[in-house]
Amino acid sequence: MKIDFSHLRGDLTGGITAGVVALPLALALGVASGLGPLAGLYGAIAVGFFAALFGGTPSQISGPTGPMVVVLAGLFASLSGNVELIFTAIILAGIFQVIFGIIGVGQYIRLVPYPVISGFMTGIGAIIIILQLGPIMGHDSPGGTIGALSYLPQALSNINFVALGLGALALLIALKWPAKFGKYIPGPLAALIIGTLISLLLAEVPVLGAIPSGLPSLHLPVYEQSQAFLVLEAAFILAVLGAIDSLLTSLVADNMTRTRHESNKELIGQGVGNAVAGLFGGIAGAGATMRTVVNIRSGGKTKLSGMVHSLVLVAVVLGLSPLAANIPHAVLAGILVKVGLDIVDWRYIKRAHNGPRWDFALMILVLGLTVFVDLITAVGVGVVLAALAYVRQIAQLQIAQLKAIPKFSSNPEEQALLEKGHGKVNIFNFAGPLSFGAAADLGHHVRQNVKPGSEVLILDFSRIPAMDVSAAMAVDTIIADTKASGKLLYICGMNAEVKDVLVAIIGDKPADFECDTLIEALEKSVLVIEGTPQSKLTQPSDALS
Template sequence: MKFDLTNLRGDITGGITAGVVALPLALALGVASGLGPMAGMYGAIAVGFFAALFGGTGPQISGPTGPMVVVLAGLFASLSGDASLIFTAVILAGVFQVLMGVLGVGHYIRLVPYPVISGFMTGIGVIIIILQLNPLLGHDSPSGTLGALGNVPEALSAIHPANLVLGLGTLAMVYLWPAKWGRYLPGPLAALIAGTVLAFFALDVPILGSIPTGLPELQMPVFGGENMFLVVEAAIILAVLGALDSLLTSLVADNMTRTRHHSNKELIGQGIGNTAAGFIGGIAGAGATMRTVVNVRSGGQTRISGMTHALVLLAVALGLGPLAENIPQAVLAGILVKVGLDIIDWKYLKRAHQGPRWDLALMVLVLGMTVFVDLITAVGAGVVLAALAYVKQVASLQIERLRNLPEHLDSEDDKAILERNRDSIALFEFSGPLSFGAAADLGHHVREHSAQGSKVLILDFSAMPVLDLSAAMAVETIATDAKDSGKQLFLAGMNEEVEGVLKGLNGRIPADATYRDRSEALQAAEKALNEVDVGGDVSALPTGAA
């Protein structure tokens, strides 16, 4: 495995900064899971190191995340705190993620449209800022965005002046730190050091406090028993949530670094990391957007930064905790507010009014759901709505291209036939694949654009390579409508696949006649119409041409 050492200084400083920022989060999320602060630390170390080593996103920082902890906390309650079964679920989740990567599931996340990513990124930025408002004012931040917002009025009534000044000073230092100095010492790390030293000697402000240390114990998986179904179910949920969380963060990293991650490789790395975490008594983790952004903004670009971040946490766990205990919460809050402001997609927001309104509405919806619901639901809803909008747009274009005009035909003979029989023959030419979204309007379009007295409808499939079941049902509906109105339906230019789908509905082609190409169908229709004019009976039209 090759390592890119061209950005070694940036990777190390980015990893150190991300590690310091990840420390309180790992401890807090470990407590929230029910398994204790060190379970959060061990999870951050294992997932952070192995996901970086084997993953497919260079600057990605992985560790415990909110969605994963919610599942673990629910499992903890359901299993009455049986740690061995919970760690078994974490191990299984990692195995499932490796399988997802091997099976190529990761490629599908690239289909997420930009407005969804923009809303997700901006929502993350807003959440980070909201969660830091209380620490800036000198108070602990309640869990959840709504809880943090609800506590702001109380915090404002009892502001800790020194804490607020320290936090705002840290924020200002990060913003004003000269870029040329940042190549040697990143602004966030400089502000972290300066703020910690100042607070240690001159200020009485809340600090991180006591940090537990120690080596993990090996946790062997436990299989069988009446609770095994709950364990497997939780493992599947953890695997899916972790995959979504990680790959969405990979997209954010791509957007910031102008690179492209390897989705399936990333899933394999995340899976290995979670499996390792379960074995050493750590909670499950995923790609962490906030920590990844901290890393990138501090200079991290390659897998070395993620591994460095994990080694920083390992060093803390092994005994360097006393140094980190003195970091003021206000300093971290100031750094994180800058991170939140950087994540917000200001570039898109400035020009959003110039683009399609639907894209802006989708972005705002995902933003709101990210902040007030949760990340996975927000992205899921955004992707579904974007997909439906795209299907409708494509369907409209497909219906518009379902032509009934002789002017576009290349063959002069075909044009002449249609001109002579404009009121009797209605020709509809498909210009490509017909989606299920267009199928619903197909019958209505044919009825609406057929001449009042047309006696023959011709559907030309020459340019249609495939046909799905919805479109086949629509063709059958057209055939029924034609029969009820005394018209004949000719199909032309079908390939074997299209013909097989149409015939598969009820064992026969839903038409009165089929022809090899459009010209042959037009000639047959004109000949039949002339014979009808002589005989005077429309039912005399052909019913079995091949």
């Protein structure tokens, strides 16, 4: 694996800075996952190093993120803290991501509509904030959104005001830390240090306690039949969520560096990182937007910066972990509330009232499902509804084109033939790919718009590049209605692909005449209207085949 040393100074600066920023977040997200602060650090090290080494976004910093931790926290509660099964799910998630990259899923993840992405990211931000309401008041609230909300009245009735003050102070520092100081000490790290130092002078508050140091132990995958489905489901959710999160961060990095990432290679790198993290007791991770931005602004340009970021965290694990024992839970909760607020899509929320109401309603629906049901349901329902809305929009455009029956033509020859037809020729000119979305209303609209007294119906497919089976069946209905009413049917302008679909579904002789052009169809129509027997007209193409 070739490593570029041409930007060594910037990569060292960016990687060290990103590592310092990642430290408090890794600790906080590890605690929030239920697996502990050291698992957060191990995850940041493994995902950060291997995603950088094998990934497709050179300047990206990867590690534990809010969305991944939300899934892990739910899994921790569902498995009653069985860490071996949780690490198995993380390993499987990494394997899934490698498979995604190999089969080229990366290009399709970018097709997820923005309101769906906005809804589930905002929902994840809301979940993180809700889960920190208990710890920031000095309580260890139950896992899960519903559990945390149900416990809230009890927490409010017995607030530890020292913990609340520390949490509020940490949040305030993280939000308002001056940019000029941020060049030297990032806001989250300042919140962690200041909050911890002040806590040493105050009454007792819940703290992290003793954290093991040294190298991690190996966690090989385990199998338990009763929990197999739950583990597989969580692994798949982690893989999809991590893929989306990483590729969104890759797009941010592209915009900042004016480069273009390799999405499938990035998924492979993320997958390797998560698989290694699970093997060595780390939590799952993904591309981290804030850390990536810090890295780029500090000079990081190549994958070396992400690897340096991980080495900084390795030094912390090997030598400084005892110092983390006195960090209060409330301080980490305050930092995590800032993480949650950053994940909420305020940019879209502020502008949503100016956009289509349907898109905003979809975003709210996905947000609600994310918070109160689960992420995979939220994304699945959102994508399906967005796809159906898009199909409906395209179908309406196709039907609108169909209803625009030309009384006059811009082509003088066509216009002359229409006038000779004395209003007894109906032309239906389709446009664009004729899809299943328009199929349901196709026959109805043709019946509605056939002029009384007409003798010939012409279906002009010259502007249709493709047709699916649903549309072909709708055309079959039009053909049956036309023949039942005693009218002649001409089809013109079909390309080879459209012909093949019609032949396969309808048969090889659906129309009275199949013509190459609309002019030819009009000429034959006029001859019939003027009294020429149909049997004397030559058929240029006796069949569609």
